[in-house]
Amino acid sequence: MQSVLASASLATQGFADVQTLHGFVPLSLYFLTVAESGERKSTCDGIAAKAVRDFEEPLVRAHQKDLKAWRQDEAENRKSRKKRKLADWDSVVENDSASEDEMPEEPVSPSILMSDVTLQGVLSLFERGNPSIGLFSDEGGQFFGGYSMKAENKTHAATSLSKLWDGQGFSRVRSGSDPLTLYGRRASSHFMLQPVIAQNILSDRMFKSQGLWSRFLFAWPESRIGQRILESGRALDERAMSALSCFNTRIHQLLETPCPTHADDPLQLVPRPLPLSQGAHDILLAFYNQVELAQQDGQAFAQIRGFASKAAEQAARIAGVLTVFENTNAREVSAGTMSNATVLMDWYLLEAARLLDTGPVSQELRDAQALLEWLQTRWSEANISVRAVANRGPNRFRTPDRARVLIDVLERHNWLARLPGGAQVMGQHANEAWEISLS
Template sequence: MDALPGIIGGAIREVVGIVKCPVALAVNSALSVLAVAGQGVANIKPHADLANPSPLSLYSIIIGMSGERKTSADNFFSEVLNKWCAAKVEEIEPELKKYRADMTRWEAEKRGLERRIEEASKKGDSEAVEVAHKRLILLEREEPEKVYSPDMLMEDTTPEAVAFDLVNKWPAGGVLSSEAGVVFGGHGMKSDNIAKNLATLNKLWEGGQIKITRRTSESFTVSGARLSVGLAVQPEIIRKYHEQNGAAARGSGFFARFLLSWPESTIGTRFISEEEARGGVHSKNQLNLFYARLHEILEQHYQNAKAGKLGNLPTLSLSPDALKTWVAYFNSVEEASARGGDMEEAKDIASKSADNAARLAGLLHLFNGGHVMDAISGETMTAACKLASWYLYEARRFFGEIALPVEDLDAVKLDSWLIAECKATGSNAFSRNHAMRYTLRKADKFNKAMDALERANRVRQVKEGKTAVIEINPALLMEVK
């Protein structure tokens, strides 16, 4: 939270206070909306020798159980996107009606000329064919210019369908989903499609050109498009996906592109007061400021995207302090990726962290009042690097645990809960039944996890009368303090 400056941090704090969800969940919702809007305003290029600037698009995943209130948090942020898009469509309705009428007339003329050519060809009237053909050439040049209407939030669908929508509906969008089917489910991610679809999503993250070749329908090319992704997925689903496709996803750099978080659940602690139930307790001042700024950014986005492509976006520059901070972060991550470093086992994830830090800095700059022609400040880049670093260590923790066998993972979960309980209560011993109730409720799973912890000398089990008690190694509690 300390790394989230200005109205963005203020709005997130207000949502957390109202929804009582994990902080990282509200941050995920907010950053996803910032990226959907901001990716249509500017690019960023922190390294002058890079071939192309980076979009301000973000891919993010939050891992949590069902019931964590992702939808409630999303509604505070993504609903404003839907309302803005609906209002803009209503505003440009006269243009849309004229375009549809012009297009109907143009298509009718085209069909008429095509029929004339066909009929003249059957009669062998080459002169009539030539006249109609010349008119058809001129008509093709007179095709009405398409009027695009903003439709930014996409359904949870296949990567190919997302790419199609970016070409035919609006050139910048976001898949914000609590189902995460675009990545982890559906036929699009079966073994025979996964390589192609991972490549598509990777290319969209980069803002690159993609050619989609179809056998049964018209092929198309995506260029000048932007995509952001904000997903929520349950641990067992992403674990199963990782078991089946993890090598391909990590080998292609797909997971490395994501800001990943796995926060502790707040379920069971989200109590409310009567005053809260009556309403009016929680301020929304920062949220209202956030909405006002988001509208300004969306208007800039609209002007850049209304022609159907985002081809010539301005590139944000870095102040000397911001460049110094970004280079220091880049080098620290590179050093941590070496043999024996913090990121040795997660160097694929670490490889994209500095790029994500730059993207975050660009979004923070724009949404806290910075102009596209202003240089990003050192303070903003420092905040962005803190955020990127936090996500990097979250990813390392998650992939370190997800790679474990299920039995070891259960032991890690139980160990984490026992240490946290010690911190909360000040005690180093708990009844076995109490621990089972709040962790692994099935006896066989609990016993296997306990055996692993006992072998590691982290706990021991004793009897106090008829009560089975778990004692935590006092050395671990000294580490905690």
């Protein structure tokens, strides 16, 4: 779901800026999905991003060849210039700048997807590369946590991402050279995080205060681990397959179509404005008002004002993506599309409320998972009792109540099997005991 929208956003962001209640904004969408490793998130993302990858791969290979040729050309040019310099010293001054211009431009890097994302990487790609890219990463932690994201680095990254989302210029500050601002760049992103990392990152003061999170659309699906039994006929049914292949071809089409760019600088996108139809505008306005009301103290979204106040804009972006995805040359956003977008946005609002507000309800589930892991790795006996957990388990579970609740959860999910009549635990007989499933 997230992956699909992310890919669509990536493919469409170069074409248009959509109208919102306050002017025009890019179609870029930022997604953040939280899933336990082993949740098949990479597989899932792989399917939706496959179209993009397929498209990208041959281009990248061709580009590498081009680049090689270009480097050779350049070397030769230098040589010839040198020769000329020696031959005619006087005319060098005039000629030099001219010959500079004649030099073939370095080929534009066609890379679209960045998975090993660092801010530096994004910058350099933007500097001489595709102006519309996607930051898709399985391990978003690498970006947010890795690369010694400390203090200034962090601030810089956060503000850069925020500005990029807003469609403002992307500036790079590099020691030893003048600050450089790149305009007309677009990026969509989809990061996936593991719950543990997500907790830290989501509560990070820095990112919070920068308003970075209010620009992301979150999803934290309930864990399916323990419920994903493979059925024999598990292959995606035909309808899903055909939908997927439609999606893929459309993504291909969009990527192949050149985006409108600035006359002087082919790397600078000039997305055309995509206005809202009257109906769409009305719907968006209604949505905005509704969300605004819900931000009052005590209402549902009071705790996530930052996110909620961007909801209308996000909805407009989604609607824009859907519109362009449907028809590259669409004139305006239809009312129907907008109402679909607001439905999606409603969902994201709820999700954000769940995640950013008070911790998710599934805290219990994750605790249970933690306990299970502890049991499997650090507990030497085959059986377990409430008392054993309360007495020797991880510190935070060392109360019988807590231990009991978690054990119940695990039993419900068949990770523990109750042993009738009890069993030996910790050298003692326990009336209530469970056997630990190893798989």
